[in-house]
Amino acid sequence: MICAAFSFKIITGISVLLVMSIFFILIHDFLTQCDYFRIKNITVTGACRFQDEQVIKQAAIEKGTNILSINLPLMRKRLMANPSIAEAEIIRYLPDRIVIRIKEHIPLAVLDFGRRFIINKNGEIFKEMDNSNQQDLPLVTGLKISDINISGEHGSLYYDAVMDVLNLGQKRGSPVPLGAIEKIKVDKEMGLILYTAYCKTAGLHEIKLGYNDYPTKYKSLKKIYIYLKRTRGFLDFCSIDINNLNRIVLTPAGNKKEL
Structure with a gap:
């Protein structure tokens, strides 16, 4: 009886974890595909020799992309790959705005x-x-x-x-x-x-x-x-x-x- 009860608790715990995992996956998929979180505005600050469009292209981000699905560290890494950019910061403002701040080498x-x-x-x-x-x-x-x-x-x-x-x-x-x-x-x-x-x-x-x-x-x-x-x-x-x-x-x- 003790073994059966213990096994039941384990199975119940695993089942709860599975249900919760599925629930969070569904929530994640819903949020990352929801039109409410599509990027509508991309602001670039600090650019002197670059055009805003060049900075956005370097970061490889587009309007209409789900703001929760983008990888901010990866975007920064892409910007820093340009030797003329000394510093870069990307900030996500929910529900639909991205701000890119850069500092160029003078x-x-x-x-x-x-x-x-x-x-x-x-x-x-x-x-x-x-x-x-x-x-x-x-x-x-x-x-x-x-x-x-x-x-x-x-x-x-x-x-x-x-x-x-x-x-x-x-x-x-x-x-x-x-x-x-x-x-x-x-x-x-x-x-x-x-x-x-x-x-x-x-x-x-x-x-x-x-x-x-x-x-x-x-x-x-x-x-x-x-x-x-x-x-x-x-x-x-x-x-x-x-x-x-x-x-x-x-x-x-x-x-x-x-x-």
Whole structure:
């Protein structure tokens, strides 16, 4: 009798579990197929260089899909597969709205190691440059891969110098704005040499900065620009060596003698 009662309890328990499982499966199927939960609105925020449609396509989600059937972690993984996207978040709002929030890498410059890579405003490489993403960014030459910062660590003296100049170029009123820099050459003996758009830097196409104390050197550049504009005109000089603030050398255009 005891064995029969025990067996009855086991069978009853299993039966209840089966019924409950079937019940929950039916509820799941009902909810994931119910028209009430069809996605009607997809909102994208944070996109600057991407169109909203591109972000939605990257996530592989469509209107009309049941909002309860989508895999949010998978959608995020698809977005993060794009190297230009730094962060991604997908939020589900019942009954019919999806919000996609992304944060893009902001390109700052191109590093040339033989192959070219784009760095963001934190100085981190986030993608290799190819024909599909040509951008008007400063080109940095003369560095080695071992010079750059990895995993949040500081880079070498040379790389930190490059980042200092790039950051100064983003400040309002900079005498050498980021958009004017065509190339930064890293000479590990002499320092940084900037090659700029001629018309944006008082006619000076080459600016030899050396290393260290760039804020002070930029202040001096501003004063020199004002002086050139007032006394000699923008087109008289093509190069300036401001490595030593006590001995600033201007090279006139037309192979004339340095001053």
